[in-house]
Amino acid sequence: MSTSSTVAPITTNPWSNVSTEQFRLFLSSVTDYAVYMLSPEGIVNSWNAGAQRFKGYTAEEIIGQHFSKFYPAEDQESGKPSRALRIAAEQGKYEEEGWRVHKNGRRFWASVVLDPIRDDAGQLIGFAKITRDVTERRQAQEALRASEERFRLLVQGVTDYAIYMLSPSGQVTNWNQGAQRIKGYTENEVLGTSFSRFYTPEDQEAGIPAAALRKAADDGRTEMEGWRVRKDGTRFWAHVIIDAIRNDMGDLIGFAKITRDITERMETARALEQAREALFQAQKMDAIGKLTGGIAHDFNNLLAVIVSGLERLKSRPDDAPNPKVLASMERAANRASSLTEQLLAFARKQPLKRERHNLNELLRTFDPVLQQVTDRTVRVHFNLAATLGEVMVDATQFEVAILNLMTNSRDAMPKGGNLTVSTEEVILRPGEIPSLPAGRYAKVTVSDDGDGMTAEVAARAFEPFFTTKPVGEGTGMGLSQVFGFVKQSDGDLTIHSAPGQGTSISVYLPVDNSLESGKAE
Numbered sequence: 001m002s003t004s005s006t007v008a009p010i011t012t013n014p015w016s017n018v019s020t021e022q023f024r025l026f027l028s029s030v031t032d033y034a035v036y037m038l039s040p041e042g043i044v045n046s047w048n049a050g051a052q053r054f055k056g057y058t059a060e061e062i063i064g065q066h067f068s069k070f071y072p073a074e075d076q077e078s079g080k081p082s083r084a085l086r087i088a089a090e091q092g093k094y095e096e097e098g099w100r101v102h103k104n105g106r107r108f109w110a111s112v113v114l115d116p117i118r119d120d121a122g123q124l125i126g127f128a129k130i131t132r133d134v135t136e137r138r139q140a141q142e143a144l145r146a147s148e149e150r151f152r153l154l155v156q157g158v159t160d161y162a163i164y165m166l167s168p169s170g171q172v173t174n175w176n177q178g179a180q181r182i183k184g185y186t187e188n189e190v191l192g193t194s195f196s197r198f199y200t201p202e203d204q205e206a207g208i209p210a211a212a213l214r215k216a217a218d219d220g221r222t223e224m225e226g227w228r229v230r231k232d233g234t235r236f237w238a239h240v241i242i243d244a245i246r247n248d249m250g251d252l253i254g255f256a257k258i259t260r261d262i263t264e265r266m267e268t269a270r271a272l273e274q275a276r277e278a279l280f281q282a283q284k285m286d287a288i289g290k291l292t293g294g295i296a297h298d299f300n301n302l303l304a305v306i307v308s309g310l311e312r313l314k315s316r317p318d319d320a321p322n323p324k325v326l327a328s329m330e331r332a333a334n335r336a337s338s339l340t341e342q343l344l345a346f347a348r349k350q351p352l353k354r355e356r357h358n359l360n361e362l363l364r365t366f367d368p369v370l371q372q373v374t375d376r377t378v379r380v381h382f383n384l385a386a387t388l389g390e391v392m393v394d395a396t397q398f399e400v401a402i403l404n405l406m407t408n409s410r411d412a413m414p415k416g417g418n419l420t421v422s423t424e425e426v427i428l429r430p431g432e433i434p435s436l437p438a439g440r441y442a443k444v445t446v447s448d449d450g451d452g453m454t455a456e457v458a459a460r461a462f463e464p465f466f467t468t469k470p471v472g473e474g475t476g477m478g479l480s481q482v483f484g485f486v487k488q489s490d491g492d493l494t495i496h497s498a499p500g501q502g503t504s505i506s507v508y509l510p511v512d513n514s515l516e517s518g519k520a521e
């Protein structure tokens with residue numbers, strides 16, 4: 001005998017040791033299947049518990065009746081019952097699913113098998129009929145089909161997103177309205193073709209479509225943005241998500257692809273960026289213009305003093321030089337040199353002598369100078385922290401910066417007021433002051449309860465030559481020095497001011513962690 005898996009023919013009757021009575025009992029007690037016999041003409045001549053359960057008739061009621069009784073009227077009219085018998089007799093089997101009618105008139109969905117029974121001579125002596133009520137299974141299938149249909153209609157109806165599926169090799173297997181709207185192809189034009197046609201020739205060349213599918217297959221999903229091509233050849237900027245679809249066994253059966261046309265959003269963002277860039281350029285040119293004008297104007301005035309002095313000295317070569325003229329020439333030259341220094345400070349190009357200092361100590365040594373800045377109507381308060389980490393700073397420039405801040409405060413309080421210089425050690429969180437890394441900082445704040453600034457003035461206060469003071473009173477270089485010096489010392493500053501609310505400017509300088517610092521006082 002071969003070892004193939006075909007079923008060996010039954011040579012002995014497996015039921016031979018079961019008595020007819022036992023067999024009858026066995027059949028009659030089966031309740032999950034209606035098992036009964038029909039005469040060759042279709043008359044019911046046996047009945048079991050399952051048949052009674054599904055069809056509602058007792059054996060007494062049904063035996064002797066024609067089985068077409070179980071069929072709905074329309075099937076009886078079309079001759080379906082006798083057709084079933086004929087097919088079973090001719091083909092050795094008849095199988096179907098269809099509606100059957102319970103005694104109470106209710107329909108149920110039945111799975112039916114009809115086998116002819118023949119005697120040893122091959123004479124048809126009847127049919128064995130096995131019926132099962134599969135209504136529930138059918139309802140479940142029907143519900144699933146309806147839900148799939150609803151889902152299909154939903155996906156189909158979406159017009160803002162191209163939603164379609166791909167075979168594992170990238171062939172389009174279905175297409176929705178959104179896909180048609182966004183890409184311009186009808187379903188007939190794309191079904192069965194490779195999705196790579198939506199990519200630009202450059203991307204196709206670079207193998208991007210295949211790479212995208214590989215990534216989705218490996219990671220379960222991939223998301224990207226890029227140019228895609230419509231049917232008419234125009235391009236759009238697409239946001240794309242590809243999900244791998246796997247069956248219960250984990251085999252890749254395809255991909256779900258969702259594409260959105262975000263060209264407009266991308267272009268809006270780009271236009272905004274361009275406008276911002278243009279504005280920035282305009283502001284930069286404006287600032288450079290002011291700076292150049294300021295420098296030219298100031299140096300021109302100072303040079304005028306020096307040049308006219310030289311003229312006078314030259315026109316009287318024999319006289320002793322007039323000391324007044326010499327003095328004003330010297331003042332002009334000194335002023336020009338200090339202006340140069342301030343400009344260098346703003347440009348963060350001044351040579352700094354950075355050394356470790358405790359700012360509290362520096363402020364205490366400066367005190368006599370600082371006190372002179374103010375007049376009697378302004379009260380100066382020092383509010384110094386008990387401990388303050390040391391910073392790397394040029395002591396002279398720091399003093400100049402504090403002097404500039406205090407002078408501004410004094411000028412903002414023509415009728416007197418309070419000027420406070422305070423120190424504090426703070427720990428900045430990441431992004432708290434965008435330009436500064438997180439960490440420890442020594443913070444020095446100069447605040448006053450003077451006139452304050454409008455938002456426009458505050459925004460421009462640090463610009464070189466920006467001043468609101470009358471000609472001859474301010475050069476507009478004070479805060480520029482503060483700004484340049486602080487930036488060059490790896491720090492930054494904040495400004496809080498409002499008209500009538502006073503002004504508070506804080507300088508942050510990083511605490512030097514290179515040695516054991518933060519010495520307690």
Ligand SMILES: Nc1ncnc2c1ncn2[C@@H]1O[C@H](COP(=O)(O)OP(=O)(O)OP(=O)(O)O)[C@@H](O)[C@H]1O
Pocket residue numbers: 404408409412448450451452453457461462466467468469473474475476477478479480502503
């Ligand atoms: N504490 C403050 N209160 C009100 N306004 C201020 C204060 N500090 C600065 N400002 C404004 O900012 C402008 C620029 O200040 P900045 O110190 O750079 O120049 P200035 O004081 O005008 O001139 P300079 O300091 O060169 O003599 C001032 O003219 C003023 O309008």
Ligand SMILES: [Mg+2]
Pocket residue numbers: 404407408474477478479
């Ligand atoms: Mg000033």
